[in-house]
C-alpha cells in the first residue's frame with residue numbers, strides 16, 4: 001500500500017473581485033511507505049494548498065487524496081499522521097512540556113509512554129531547559145522546534161511537514177535533517193515541502209517540483225544528479241614546456257606545475273588514455289555537474305518564459 005495517494009487533486013480559490021486563483025491543477029502523486037519525499041517549489045506554487053487538502057483542512061475543487069488507504073476527508077486518515085503546519089501557532093500560555101502532553105493525550109497515548117516520549121522529544125529538539133517556560137516567550141526557531149516535537153511525540157507512520165526547516169538557523173536545519181534521516185531509517189514516510197534545494201538533496205529519495213500549481217518534474221534525486229553530470233576537471237602535473245595544454249586541451253587554470261583541464265564526459269576515456277600513455281601524474285579528478293539548484297532554477301526560468 002502507498003502511504004499517500006493523490007489523484008487529479010485540484011483547488012481553485014476565489015480571489016479578489018471573484019477572480020479565480022488556480023492554486024493546484026490536477027496533482028498526481030504516489031508516495032510509498034518508508035519514502036522521504038521533497039515537495040519543492042517557489043513561494044506561491046501551491047505546496048501548502050496541497051498539504052492542507054491532504055490534511056482535510058481544505059476541500060478539493062476536484063480530485064482526491066488518501067493517507068494509508070483512507071480518504072483525506074475522514075478524520076480516521078490522520079490517526080497515524082504527524083502534521084507540521086507552515087506557520088505553527090500554539091496555545092502560547094502553555095509551556096512546551098504542557099503542549100506536548102496535550103498533543104499526546106489527543107492521540108490517546110498512555111500516560112507513562114507519553115512521559116517517556118515527551119522527555120525524548122524535548123531533549124532531541126533541545127527544548128528541555130526551556131520546557132517549563134510559556135511558549136509565548138520562545139524565539140521563532142524554538143516555536144518551530146515545538147512544532148516538530150508535537151509531530152514526533154506520538155510516533156506516527158506518516159509525517160507531513162510544511163516547510164519544517166523554515167525559520168531555523170543552520171544548526172537547527174541540520175538537526176531537522178538528522179531527524180528526517182532517523183525517521184527514514186525507522187521506515188517512516190516523510191512528505192515535506194520546501195523552497196530550498198539543499199534540504200532536498202541531502203535527505204530525499206524523490207523530489208517533485210511544483211510551479212504555479214503544476215507538478216513539472218518528478219524523479220529520484222540520484223537520477224537528477226546523475227543526469228546533470230557534465231564532465232571532469234582533471235588536475236595534471238605537467239612539465240614547464242607543456243603547462244598550458246595537453247592532448248589538444250587548453251588548461252582552464254594553472255597553479256605552479258599543476259594544470260587543470262575541463263574534460264567533458266564523452267572525451268574522458270580518451271583524455272585519461274593520453275595521460276596514461278604520457279606517464280604524467282594525475283593530482284586530482286573532480287566531477288563537474290549541475291546540482292539540484294541548477295535543475296530547479298532552470299525549471300523556474302522555463303515557467304517564467306512560458307507566461
Ligand SMILES: Nc1ncnc2c1ncn2[C@@H]1O[C@H](COP(=O)(O)OP(=O)(O)O)[C@@H](O)[C@H]1O
Nearest residue numbers: 013014015021023042043044045046047048049
Ligand atoms: N485561502 C486562499 N484564498 C485565495 N487564494 C489563496 C488562498 N490560499 C492560497 N491562495 C493562493 O494559492 C496559491 C498557492 O498558495 P500556497 O499553496 O500557499 O503556496 P506555497 O505554499 O507553495 O507557497 C497562491 O497564489 C496563493 O496566493
Ligand SMILES: [Mg+2]
Nearest residue numbers: 047048049086
Ligand atoms: Mg506554503
